[in-house]
Amino acid sequence: MSDTKKLPTFPGGPDPSLPVPRETVEGYDLPRYVQLSAELAEGAKPREELLLANGLTERAWAHIELTWMLRIATGLLQGDQSLALEYDTLYVAAQDALGPPDPTMPLDRYAGVVARLEVGQDPVEVFAAHGLTLASAARLQRAWTKRLARDIEMTDAFRGMVKAAKADLGGGQ
Numbered sequence: 001m002s003d004t005k006k007l008p009t010f011p012g013g014p015d016p017s018l019p020v021p022r023e024t025v026e027g028y029d030l031p032r033y034v035q036l037s038a039e040l041a042e043g044a045k046p047r048e049e050l051l052l053a054n055g056l057t058e059r060a061w062a063h064i065e066l067t068w069m070l071r072i073a074t075g076l077l078q079g080d081q082s083l084a085l086e087y088d089t090l091y092v093a094a095q096d097a098l099g100p101p102d103p104t105m106p107l108d109r110y111a112g113v114v115a116r117l118e119v120g121q122d123p124v125e126v127f128a129a130h131g132l133t134l135a136s137a138a139r140l141q142r143a144w145t146k147r148l149a150r151d152i153e154m155t156d157a158f159r160g161m162v163k164a165a166k167a168d169l170g171g172g173q
Contacts, residue, residue: 007077009129013070020075020083025067026060030083031090033068036061038094042135095135096142103143104136108161110144113137115165 007016014020022030039050051061068087075083103110109130116126127137148155 007074010070010073012066014073014074016077020071020080022071022083026056028064028068030057033064034087034090035094037065038091038098038135041095042098043133044098063136070117092142096139099136099139099159101143103140103147104131105130105140107144107158110140111158111161114164115162115169117164118162119169 009016012098025033028036030056034125036050036054039045040047048058056064070089072084075081105113113126113130113132123137127134132140144158148158
């Protein structure tokens with residue numbers, strides 16, 4: 001019996017016994033793939049328009065996306081987080097570059113959003129009710145987190161706002 005553990009494979013994915021490939025997929029290296037992924041997720045332009053502007057069909061994009069996701073998943077199965085971490089870093093930077101770096105919502109209103117999420121309301125519905133997309137909500141959260149991390153008094157006030165908003169919602173503490 002062998003001491004080496006056989007890793008599972010994903011249909012269509014890379015061989016998990018070999019290093020995960022990082023070469024381009026149909027001309028898309030990881031940074032280019034991530035940039036287009038962030039633009040598509042932003043939803044500012046129609047999907048078809050973005051794909052066409054990048055010389056892609058829906059089928060070609062699906063192949064590129066699937067290949068990169070299978071590579072990341074295989075790397076994680078191998079215990080190598082480097083590709084996933086690189087993807088995450090690039091994605092956050094690309095997403096942040098597509099919108100304003102500062103909070104787009106006052107702190108008290110943001111506290112109301114957080115309170116609704118903390119009492120278990122559906123995030124998609126909460127974001128839509130506040131005029132946020134998933135991408136803009138992620139940017140908003142990062143922007144406020146950066147500010148709150150630098151100001152303990154503001155953080156305490158924010159916690160109080162969230163607690164009060166949750167009480168108004170019947171969510172208690």
